[in-house]
Amino acid sequence: MPHQRFPKIEILSIQPHEIRFVLSDTDTSMANTLRRIMISEVPTLAIDLVEFADNSTVLNDEYIAHRVGLLPIRYQAPDSLRGGDCSGAFLNHRECMCYERCARCSVEFELDVNFDQVAPTRPEAEQDLPLTVTSRDLKSNNDCVSPAHFLNTEEQDNAHDAGISIVKIGPGQHLKLKAVARMGISKEHAKWCPVAVATYRFWPIIEINEEACAQLTLEQKQELVDVCPDRILELDEVTGHIVVAEHAVETATFTEDLKCHQTAMKKKPEDDDFVKVTPSEDKFIFCVEGTGAIDAEEIMTSSLNVLKNRLNYLAQEVENLKDM
Numbered sequence: 001m002p003h004q005r006f007p008k009i010e011i012l013s014i015q016p017h018e019i020r021f022v023l024s025d026t027d028t029s030m031a032n033t034l035r036r037i038m039i040s041e042v043p044t045l046a047i048d049l050v051e052f053a054d055n056s057t058v059l060n061d062e063y064i065a066h067r068v069g070l071l072p073i074r075y076q077a078p079d080s081l082r083g084g085d086c087s088g089a090f091l092n093h094r095e096c097m098c099y100e101r102c103a104r105c106s107v108e109f110e111l112d113v114n115f116d117q118v119a120p121t122r123p124e125a126e127q128d129l130p131l132t133v134t135s136r137d138l139k140s141n142n143d144c145v146s147p148a149h150f151l152n153t154e155e156q157d158n159a160h161d162a163g164i165s166i167v168k169i170g171p172g173q174h175l176k177l178k179a180v181a182r183m184g185i186s187k188e189h190a191k192w193c194p195v196a197v198a199t200y201r202f203w204p205i206i207e208i209n210e211e212a213c214a215q216l217t218l219e220q221k222q223e224l225v226d227v228c229p230d231r232i233l234e235l236d237e238v239t240g241h242i243v244v245a246e247h248a249v250e251t252a253t254f255t256e257d258l259k260c261h262q263t264a265m266k267k268k269p270e271d272d273d274f275v276k277v278t279p280s281e282d283k284f285i286f287c288v289e290g291t292g293a294i295d296a297e298e299i300m301t302s303s304l305n306v307l308k309n310r311l312n313y314l315a316q317e318v319e320n321l322k323d324m
Contacts, residue, residue, distance in 0.1 A: 005282075009300075016082065017151045017289060019296035022203065024283040031200050031284045037303040038198045039186060043087045044293045045073040045107065045145060046191040049180040056173045057133075064175070067166050069191050071135050072148040072293040073107075073181050082295045083148065085302045090183045101180060107145045109138040109179040115169045130170050134163035138179065145181065148292030194299050197289040202279030204252035206232060206244050212274050213242050220265060224274060227261040229253075233275065242275065254279060 007026040011019070023031055050065040057064070075086040096105035111133070119127045135147035149163035150156040169175060186193035213221065218235075221242050225233045232248035235241075245251075254277060262273050290296045 012285075014297055015152070016295045017292065019286075019288050019300055021286050021300070022283065023200070023286060024203075026284075027282060028284075031286075034303055034307065035198050035200055035286070037306050038195050038288060038299055039193060041185050041187060041306050042194045042294070042299055042302045043085070043092075043183050043185055044192050044194045045075055045086050045090070045181045045183055046189070046293075047071060047073065047109065047179045048093075048182040048184070051178045053176040053178070054174050055177070057167050057169050057175050058173075059167050064167055064177070068111075068138075068177075068179055071138075071164055071166075072291040073145060074148040074293050075145050078144060082298065083290075083293060084298050085294065085305075086183055087302075089144070092184070093182045101182075103142070105182065107140060107142045107181040109140050109181065110177075111138050111179070112176045113137050113169065114174045114176075115171055116174075119171070128171070130168040132161050132168050133166045133175055134161050135166065136163035137166075151290075151292045194290055194294045194302075195288060196291050197287060199288075200284045200286045202254075202281075203283035203285055204232070204249060204254065205276075205278045205280050206248060206252070207276045207278075208242055208244070209272055209274055209276070210241070212272055216265075216274065223265075224258070224261065228258050229255055232277065249285070252277060 005025050005027070007030065008024050010022040010024070012022060013020045023034070047069045050061075050068055052061050052064075055061055055064065059067075074083045075089060076082065077084050077089070091105045093101065093105040096102065098105060101108075113131070113133045115131050118131055122129075122131075135149050138147055140146050147163065150159060167175065184192040216224075218240055221235055221240070224242060225235050230248075230251040230253045232245050232252050234243050234245045236243050258275060258277065259273070262275065263269070265274070288296050288299055290299055294302070
């Protein structure tokens, strides 16, 4: 009978746009499954249809439609301040029973910016300068849904525009369009991808052979510390012992520099290594950064829900086969 595992998650750091956590007591297949679900199967909203009424800008309709389609669309439940999972509030438009679209499967946006109308409202020194049309000019018919203009408050404070730039317009130019956002997953198109980064790496197991290190001089110990490009070792100034650096787990990259240098320092090739760094087979460090459509914590919990539903479906299908 295979070894039964009980996976655990330990949060290292959490922010609205980024989460770092440790997944343990599992294997690579489960870690990679979770990563792939985050990338391709967490449902989000994205603009899927754009209808132009007027476009006299320098960009053609297709180019602007592509830019608008890639804007991250954020859903916030009425009782929440976080970007959340939209699967409970919306249906996939292919599953909806409506004729074309309705409030249950889509959200409509309108954008209408005319340079000649906006210019008189700007400061006199800026009236002749090009006007940037941004995501903030998109008006939603659903109070819970809006474009994610910035990833976080720091980005908002440093930004020169009011949101994500779509196009710049000048005197006599006008852009008017209607856009429809629908729910989907990134497996269908990348515009529904909720993450900008979703990676994991193996937890490093750093073993220091105290008996072998005791035979080294301070200069040799310092050489071992300095040869690591990721700075996972330190030399204790009081005891003179080699110790693991405070942030070694976060910086270890399993380079060959340390192993090669140790081989040259050994008296015999068969002697044990002074320091051994090996990747754990059941512990992984995840780093997930969202696009702004969904908070990072919600991405993690949504991916776990998708995985649970898939496993439940598989279990049910297996039971059905047994009954046949």
